[in-house]
Amino acid sequence: MSRQHRTTSHDDLGPQLRADCASCFGLCCVALPFASGADFAADKPAGSACHNLSADFRCGIHSRLRAEGYPGCVAFDCFGAGQKVSKLTFGGQDWRGDSGRARRMFDTFTVMRQLHEVLRYLTEALRLPAARPIHGELRRVRAELWQATLGEVDELLALDVAALRERANTLLLRASELARCVVPGRKPDRRGADLTGARLRAARLTGASLRGASLVAADLTGADLRVADFTGADLRGADLSGADLEGALFLTEPQLQAARGSAATRLPEGTPRPSHW
Known part of the structure; x- marks a missing residue:
């Protein structure tokens, strides 16, 4: 440079x-x-x-x-x-x-x-x-x-x-x-929430605000996380296997690298899939 x-x-x-x-x-x-x-x-x-x-x-x-x-x-x-x-x-x-x-x-x-x-x-x-x-x-x-x-x-x-x-x-x-206004209905607001180890399998979190939330070791298997805001969320050890993250907002590669996932996890367009998934 x-x-x-x-x-x-x-x-x-x-x-x-x-x-x-x-x-x-x-x-x-x-x-x-x-x-x-x-x-x-x-x-x-x-x-x-x-x-x-x-x-x-x-x-x-x-x-x-x-x-x-x-x-x-x-x-x-x-x-x-x-x-x-x-x-x-x-x-x-x-x-x-x-x-x-x-x-x-x-x-x-x-x-x-x-x-x-x-x-x-x-x-x-x-x-x-x-x-x-x-x-x-x-x-x-x-x-x-x-x-x-x-x-x-x-x-x-x-x-x-x-x-x-x-x-x-x-x-x-x-x-x-x-x-997130494009998502119809009420959007969950979990800003700053402590969801460490939470059982959120197949949860409907479409358009949710997860800004600053702790999702360490949370079970998000099959969860609907489309257009959810992940700014600053802690995803260490979170299980995103089969989850739908299409259109997720402010989701970074480090967050995904810290989480677990699978070939069935849907990622935002253009987001590389972590090699360890």
């Missing part, structure tokens, strides 16, 4: 919001902490390189992460923040050999990842025909956020990320409401 990305068209951000690990200095493997448990086989403090990280910034066990006890790594997505911080913000300088630069790079990565995640949601909202009444506002906010990601390190670290996310979230909520 080079400085030419400062002129990237706002209508073509999709490729910029997908992780390119080959162009990153393994930032997620160093900057973030791991806690030993179901998602990670070992503890790792923030700022310390994972023992599986190779000298070329590649993961030494990438092809067998699940088998080695690191499903959390498979489910993680930086939404393109890693390569941007590595190649653009820091101009190709890595974190090794300079503790001061390393700290700033890791802090910047944390900020950039949050911004790119919101940009990913805004980009999806702009693809929703039902959200056309607010497309103009969505474009303006997305353009401003994108411009913020192109700032220098000090500018990025000074951003009020919470305020930026809140501004975007107001629009994303409206986009979700407009999109």
Whole structure:
């Protein structure tokens, strides 16, 4: 990635919001902490390189992460923040050999990842025909956020990320409401609900709001989840076998990677099926 990305068209951000690990200095493997448990086989403090990280910034066990006890790594997505911080913000300088630069790079990565995640949601909202009444506002906010990601390190670290996310979230909520209005009848509202281990086999959750809901280990086998809003929902270990997710809103690949499914699970158009299903 080079400085030419400062002129990237706002209508073509999709490729910029997908992780390119080959162009990153393994930032997620160093900057973030791991806690030993179901998602990670070992503890790792923030700022310390994972023992599986190779000298070329590649993961030494990438092809067998699940088998080695690191499903959390498979489910993680930086939404393109890693390569941007590595190649653009820091101009190709890595974190090794300079503790001061390393700290700033890791802090910047944390900020950039949050911004790119919101940009990913805004980009999806702009693809929703039902959200056309607010497309103009969505474009303006997305353009401003994108411009913020192109700032220098000090500018990025000074951003009020919470305020930026809140501004975007107001629009994303409206986009979700407009999109789910096409579903007739009353839509279940389970925002922030604790549905850990819930028995929801064959449940009718069409057009439901599941924003921020915990669906850890929930049984959603055969559930009707069409046009449901999954923003920030925790799907770790959830069983989506045979579930219908057609038209699901703000459902990310990391969420699907963290869940279980089957060949019979119906996914939103263009969404890749996780290899472990």
